[in-house]
Amino acid sequence: MGDLAFDFSSMAEFDALAQSVAAKLNCQMCLVSVLHGEALRALGHSKQGEPVEDRIMYARDTICGHTMRTGAPLRVVDVRNDARFRDVPSVEAMSIGAYLGVPLCREDGLPIGAMCALAASPRIWSNSELAYLEAVADLVESKIERHALRFEQKALSAALAENDAILTTLAEASGKAITVHNDAGELVFANVALRADLDLTYQELLVLPHAAQRLASGGAQSGAVSVDTPGRPSHDLHVQLYAPKAGLTLAEWSRTKTAHSTS
Structure with missing residues (x-):
């Protein structure tokens, strides 16, 4: 997995996408997270005005970290009764009852983050809901690439000056x-x-x-x-x-x- 060079001061576009997904899936929360050091940092957060400090968690302490590592979609109907995830710190911290997530990848297939929908109570996620999240994730990946390129070019501008x-x-x-x-x-x-x-x-x-x-x-x-x-x-x-x-x-x-x- 690769850390992502990114301008984390420009997140409104990803917040809007996360809010749209949360409304479409009628879920508690949606996050668009990318790897930043050992942490996952939420580029997009469906809760308006979420402070920077609440957008960051160690990847190992999140279900999205598992989704990113495996590089495969994940549906969890009842997180608190799932032995794999019930003790993950983010479950308690974010009151997660059910989880739907897909990895975010670079063009070469290397996972760089994950996008997820969270429900407060157990929930059966349908195939159509998973397909919708995957379609939005494809859009997010292209946006991340464009933002990363712009960030690299801004970094050069200082040197060129x-x-x-x-x-x-x-x-x-x-x-x-x-x-x-x-x-x-x-x-x-x-x-x-x-x-x-x-x-x-x-x-x-x-x-x-x-x-x-x-x-x-x-x-x-x-x-x-x-x-x-x-x-x-x-x-x-x-x-x-x-x-x-x-x-x-x-x-x-x-x-x-x-x-x-x-x-």
Whole structure:
């Protein structure tokens, strides 16, 4: 499981979704939670004005932590009479009688959180209610990805403000596929051309900085990189590296040949 880089100051959109689900399912509460360190943090909470401190619980102390770890939907009709969950701290703290939850995952299937509906009393959850929650979770996953990308680009903005060399290089590279990464090989910026022109998914995009940093660590300024992910064609790319400032490396990407299918 992976921790999520996210701007937790912007949660109104997820609160609105949680409120909508709680109303639709006529349940006590709905939560949209993501992994943050060892805790699950509620991006979305159906109770209006819920303070920040009440949005965070250790993942191990929640049923959603179990849903996230297994990566599978979970229906619990009577939580307090279920030996698996009756002693979980969140059950008492949140007065949970019944639980319906689905995992939230990245594009590569890695769980990053969970979305749940909670009832105060035992309740039999129908197949249609589960299907509805899964459909909303799909929407939530796409929103989380967009928010995470915006957060990464905001993080880069602070660095760019003090880095005229990168700004100049980015201006000169207009229309080219560009990433910027740090010395740990972590992505801090990717422009629109990278995904649009090279047909990369978000998870494939995250592989590029690590590959570029391996080349840079070996003293190379350019080289070939092959991106292979299960169920996707491989991408054979060429990268040119620039290091306008210590700690940040700019990489310009292009195709070396037409992608071919993996066996």
